[in-house]
Amino acid sequence: MSTPVTAPISPYAIDVKNLTVGYGSNILMKDLNFTVNNGEKRISFVPTAEHVSNYIERTIAGVKEHQWFDFALQNNLNVLLFGEAGTGKTSSVMNFAKERGLSFYSLAGNIALEPSQIFGSDRPQPDGTFKWVDGGLTEVVRNGGVLLLNELSFAPARIMTVLFSLLDYRRSITLMDNGNEVIHAHPDLLIVADMNPSYRGTSLLNEALKDRFELKIAYEYDSAIEKRILTSSTLIDLARDMRKTSRGMDSAVPTSDNGIVFETPISTRLLKTFEKVAKGLSYDFAVYNFINNFEPEERGAVKILLESLETNLKSDLGLQFESIDVDVTETV
Numbered sequence: 242m243s244t245p246v247t248a249p250i251s252p253y254a255i256d257v258k259n260l261t262v263g264y265g266s267n268i269l270m271k272d273l274n275f276t277v278n279n280g281e282k283r284i285s286f287v288p289t290a291e292h293v294s295n296y297i298e299r300t301i302a303g304v305k306e307h308q309w310f311d312f313a314l315q316n317n318l319n320v321l322l323f324g325e326a327g328t329g330k331t332s333s334v335m336n337f338a339k340e341r342g343l344s345f346y347s348l349a350g351n352i353a354l355e356p357s358q359i360f361g362s363d364r365p366q367p368d369g370t371f372k373w374v375d376g377g378l379t380e381v382v383r384n385g386g387v388l389l390l391n392e393l394s395f396a397p398a399r400i401m402t403v404l405f406s407l408l409d410y411r412r413s414i415t416l417m418d419n420g421n422e423v424i425h426a427h428p429d430l431l432i433v434a435d436m437n438p439s440y441r442g443t444s445l446l447n448e449a450l451k452d453r454f455e456l457k458i459a460y461e462y463d464s465a466i467e468k469r470i471l472t473s474s475t476l477i478d479l480a481r482d483m484r485k486t487s488r489g490m491d492s493a494v495p496t497s498d499n500g501i502v503f504e505t506p507i508s509t510r511l512l513k514t515f516e517k518v519a520k521g522l523s524y525d526f527a528v529y530n531f532i533n534n535f536e537p538e539e540r541g542a543v544k545i546l547l548e549s550l551e552t553n554l555k556s557d558l559g560l561q562f563e564s565i566d567v568d569v570t571e572t573v
Contacts, residue, residue, distance in 0.1 A: 284377040285344035313360025323442030324460035330435040350396030385427035390434035408453035473557035
């Protein structure tokens with residue numbers, strides 16, 4: 242494998258704005274400017290500090306995040322990250338690409354995926370001819386970088402089975418629409434998938450697919466990390482207690498005192514948004530918005546919890562005390 246380089250901020254990186262993901266990072270996904278290689282537009286890009294600002298690396302079983310990604314890259318191992326929403330799975334992969342100066346491409350799993358979007362297609366040229374143009378996945382397999390199979394449990398089986406040869410010892414894809422061209426993966430290709438198990442709309446992974454990911458790493462909510470990026474210890478404690486009665490990845494969790502099992506993930510992203518809205522707009526609106534993230538049958542219990550902690554929450558956030566008066570019947 243070639244020696245990884247830490248790249249400076251690339252002038253070709255995507256210019257994006259303010260979509261908060263995971264533990265303190267910002268993944269910015271608009272105003273797209275593709276990277277350029279020999280005059281040709283590229284779909285992949287090298288993330289910069291802007292894309293993953295304030296990201297906090299985690300350590301599991303004594304191994305740091307970058308160490309398991311480096312090991313996987315050096316040994317052609319695929320990595321599966323699984324866990325609740327907003328635990329920093331996507332951000333961790335982007336952060337690694339940024340630190341190593343590697344191109345990054347994320348393939349979002351959804352039922353509307355078409356092979357031409359992934360692998361490429363013949364595109365009309367100004368002179369009336371057609372020319373093959375690689376899709377994002379093909380581009381990063383051909384040239385190297387970090388390929389993220391995002392929300393793997395949402396991806397249609399008809400697409401994932403086509404990738405079996407890429408994910409096993411063959412490390413290759415065949416472009417049937419480009420004269421059956423066989424592309425063997427670049428030696429500097431890291432393949433990572435992430436998923437939120439057991440959420441609405443997801444499906445169980447095919448065993449043959451799951452077996453192709455040699456490293457399987459659970460990303461759990463980490464209160465130590467949350468204490469570094471959140472102001473309110475009361476909010477952190479509230480999230481911890483709510484998660485104890487959250488179905489999440491385990492359908493056999495105990496119920497709370499009032500019989501509520503929270504189906505909605507209490508993500509770090511949700512907590513960060515609460516603090517940001519409370520400080521920058523209005524505490525009552527932050528409560529209103531927080532409640533709206535939950536299912537209708539959960540909102541009454543959430544409102545009661547927030548009411549009981551209002552004084553402490555406002556004190557933590559440096560806000561003046563005013564009573565909560567949120568009508569949950571008005572939430573969406």
